[in-house]
Amino acid sequence: MGSWLDYTINGLIIGNIYALVAVGLALIFGVSHLINFAHGSVYAVGAYVGWACFTYLHLPLPLTALAVIIVCGGLGIAIERIGLRPLAGAPRIAPLLATIGISLVLDQLLQIAFTPDPRALPSPLPNWRISLGGGTIGALDLLIAATGLVSAGVLYFFLRFTKLGWAVRATAQDRDAARQMGVDTDAVNRAVFAIASALGGLSGLLVGMYFNHIDPAMSFQATLKGVVAQVIGGMGNVPGAIAGSLLLGLTESYGVALFGSSYRNLFSFVLLLLILVLRPNGLFASARVTPPEPMTGTFVAPSRVLRIPPWAVGLALAAAVVLPLLPNIAYMLQVMTNAWLMAMLAISLTLVAGTLGQVSLGHAALLLLGAYASALLALDSGWPIWASVPAAGVLTSVIGTALAAPAFRLRSHYVSIATLGIGEIVSLVILNWESLTRGPMGVTNIPPLAIGKLELDSPQAAYWASLAVLVVLALLQSRLLRSHLGRTFRAIRDDDVAARAYGVSLDRYKGIGFAFAGFGAGVSGAIAAHLYSYINNETFTSTVSITALTMVILGGMGNLLGAIVGAVALTALPEMFRGTAEYRMLIYGVVLLLIRFRPQGVLGTV
Amino acid sequence: MSTELLRLEGIDTFYGPVQVHFGLSLSVRAGQIVSLLGGNASGKSTTMKVILGLLRPRAGRVSFDGRDITGLPTHQVIRQGIGSVPEARRLFGAMTVRENLLMGAFARSDRLVIARDLERMLELFPRVRQRLENRAGTLSGGEQQMVAMARALMGRPRLICMDEPTMGLSPLFVDRVLELIQAVNREGVTVFMVEQNASLALQIAHYAYVLQTGRIILQGEAGEMARNPKIRDAYLGGPDAKATAA
Incomplete structure (x- = not known):
């Protein structure tokens, strides 16, 4: 039974990491009805910034985390500015493609700057583990759990009790109505992208430390996992994204326990399909409602065709x-x-x-x-x-x-x-x-x-x-x-x-x-x-x-x-x-x- | 003669290639209830969007209290002292009624006065008090309309813009909403309302404009307009307009 406890702990830790990604995706989806496919790239950037801070600057972990938050938060603002803002009013597919484009550019830039080869990102934390029941917990596990909990708490406080948080919630429900209350929705978007990207970058840093391994390809996997977790919890639903992430982490971990590690991703995508088929609005919404359609209007831009003789x-x-x-x-x-x-x-x-x-x-x-x-x-x-x-x-x-x-x-x-x-x-x-x-x-x-x-x-x-x-x-x-x-x-x-x-x-x-x-x-x-x-x-x-x-x-x-x-x-x-x-x-x-x-x-x- | 609070001059607007307004001009005097009437697709709601800065006109000028607000982003238009009751109310359905009302005061920072204003709104709209902690999405249409009005008033606007405030309400609520609009106006808030149901709007308005395919084709004191049978038959849906409203 001891190993099962280990797998449970492992699942929750991985789930916590996914949650940091998924929450950001959910916030962004909430205010802009957009799946930000560049989110995983921000996460990868976070991991590399962390690596650079450790390797070149020899910064301690707290300063490294701060650097990751600042760089990734800024990157998020840039993505919003370049990818999203100019496309307000464009056909609904345009911003989706723009985030895919930004993601390709960022991933390639990472590869050029750091080569596609994997790198080690050793955790600077003390290497002790405590036994708990039959399983063990290390310092990094605790740090990841604490980061997840603290982030969730801060986010809850932010959305619930700050003026900007109220603006975020109102914008998520009805952007035009929020504007008519005097909310600067562009500022809301900017804030949401900054927060989401900072969390995403932090997640990348923690993942890199957890597996002692980073490479540019981690970006796409992170986007995928974040999206899966978000679909499980319901698109745009922030608490749902956390629950979905933990569930995803546990499912994967138990899947690995039963069948081996090459089955990890298979389990997450089968879970995704099950949710999409059975409860397309996520676990926490009524299954009977048809999925909300954020992309009203024609998905494809109408245009005049250039006739080729x-x-x-x-x-x-x-x-x-x-x-x-x-x-x-x-x-x-x-x-x-x-x-x-x-x-x-x-x-x-x-x-x-x-x-x-x-x-x-x-x-x-x-x-x-x-x-x-x-x-x-x-x-x-x-x-x-x-x-x-x-x-x-x-x-x-x-x-x-x-x-x-x-x-x-x-x-x-x-x-x-x-x-x-x-x-x-x-x-x-x-x-x-x-x-x-x-x-x-x-x-x-x-x-x-x-x-x-x-x-x-x-x-x-x-x-x-x-x-x-x-x-x-x-x-x-x-x-x-x-x-x-x-x-x-x-x-x-x-x-x-x-x-x-x-x-x-x-x-x-x-x-x-x-x-x-x-x-x-x-x-x-x-x-x-x-x-x-x-x-x-x-x-x-x-x-x-x-x-x-x-x-x-x-x-x-x-x-x-x-x-x-x-x-x-x-x-x-x-x-x-x-x-x-x-x-x-x-x-x-x-x-x-x-x-x-x-x-x-x-x-x-x- | 009272002063002019809102003025639109020579507005041309377009949705892509389609022109909506053709040199639209109108003005709203301080302290009055002014109604903009017109049928489907006459450009009424678009006029609202232009005033609120949700849509930028290609030509023309919007001024509020003598200041040019053309092309200002919506949140800054609101901060000039304009409140909005959007078409179909557009409450924040997942937030409580109290949170909705406080959202109305988003542009203000005087916390203590906001609390007092909230209390005042609950006196003006006693029905809202019972539903204060309910999620706004669970309210009936009439109740939502009241919350929407109270929400707009929470911003302490000098001008309140209402887009079809009686749409989709039961006859009982229609009368109540009209009374409330008058009560709000008596407190010194200027009202600009867009209405499809002309005979209802003319009951409470001081002045009215009739909009047809993007042009003002008629304007005058509301009382005169309502009395003029020719106008009523031609533009205001005929003598049975009230029946259709009910």
Whole structure:
């Protein structure tokens, strides 16, 4: 039993750390109805500031904590100023993308400044532990618990008894009404971002000390965990976020106790899905109320479409077809082959996110499904490649749609969170289902593309094959968009209540949309698997999902041609400037921030 | 002749490409109840937004007590001495009635006087006293309207702007709210109210403007307007307007 006490203590400590992140997300969601995807980056910055203070300045812990609070609080104010304030009145997706953009920029800057390698962040606290029952508690555990409790207490006092706290609560309930009481809501936003970011940074410092390990990748995980905890407790609900965090910490800890540490994240995302399906308003709200819809109005910015004349498209296609005939172009061909594969993913995502209005943040999981399906069919079942690739598309379509089905009843923000979670679950199941997927080893020696005996292993052949598949998928999709299905999809996007009132079954049409999108993305993943010859569960991560979303937005949501243009631009351009590869995510982040000036994308939303 | 407290001159406003106001001008004299009448989509509520600084006009000028307040952020407009009773009341539903009332005094810092004002509001709105510790979201529409009025008065405004104060209320409450508006006005607060139900508004207003598709098409003493049958039939919903209100 002793170990169970240990796991409980461990769960509560981790829960406390999550709470510091989740409370900030909840405060921000409360006043601005925004999931701040940059929150995890602030947390990572906090950890690195702490590391720098310990290593270079040899500051004691209290001063280090103070430095973290000041730097991160200031960073929060900057994020509000750059990412949020100028977007008041912009289409509702704009601030969400801006925070994703800021997050990409911050993460990349951290990597450039501190390298992507993990670092140790040794705790300066005395290394004693006291026994308690069968478990033990150390000084750092107590510090984390105390930080959590004190922060919660201070926050409660602030919200309850200070004038600014009242303003925060009033703004959270009704921003315009609060203004009409004389509340400076911009100042409220600034204060909330500062407080939330200071807490987030503090959490990063404590986590780094707790695991004696920091790396730039910790940022995204923190955002995920904070969002999960917040969904459990109810979006924007501050006490709920604390309870949700503790519950999440305990669930993970017991999961680890039962199945091992590679199951930690799987447990949190399954918990997320359960909550979204069973109690989308969080544990503490009545389950019957439909999730509140903070994003009123059309999620996608309406715009005039830039028409590309058919001859120009034909010309571009012809140029693409003859490209491999140019001499000395092998590297360029590899880049462009990747661009075509990304374009398949992008047109799939633009259908779901743009035309159907379901902004998926888990699209890379479809690539994984397709890649594994085709690789395993070819290797373990001896299927020929010409059969395994389309079969992978069908399997991805079926599995992907079934997995996304729980998200069909959700809207906007919640769809994004759910798909993000589903994507993580797919990757984690692949990691843990060793008998089928070979687990962390990955799948090696995947045979190259081939049609019968004809092996397509030259760069030219791979290029033409990918381009041909892309053209077929794009033609199919354009046919789909012109049919009654395209119209129905757009109707669901623009007003799902009205669409339902006209007899449209949301589940059926969302299912059709996801199925079609799943097929294209699955084929893309399958081809990629045969080109790479090695895949594992991290071949396509959520970074790929966000990259694809950036492409779709750059081209114009729902715009088929735009998605292809976006994919080519964002895949090929960073390669043209050699040495910019490490700035790739920085470029994506800046693109997402610049989208403010042209929210409809280059070619316009459809 | 009393002095002018609020003045709008040549206001043009737009929602994107759609123009709402076309050179709107009006003025509110201190101590009066002035009503802005008009049908759906005439631009009434938008006028309120312009005054409160929630929407910036593309052209024109808003002045309060002789000072230009055009384009001032809302919280500063409120601090000039303007109180607002928003359309559909917009109480802070998860906060108690007491907290809502105190939010009304947010722009003030004289704690002791605020406590006294709270007591005064409870005398003026005795029904509110019984619900003081209830969450505002649990109140009936009529009770919420009273809290909204009391909340606006807690800021000690010189001008109170009311957007459709009788909307969605039962007939009994409509009369009560009208009486209260008059009582507030008697205490020296100038009232500018936007109302769809013209015959109700004209019962208590001193002066009225009629707004149609963003232009003032008619103005005058409320009594004269109410008596003029031509005006009543053409712009104020005809003789049965009161029946529709009930």
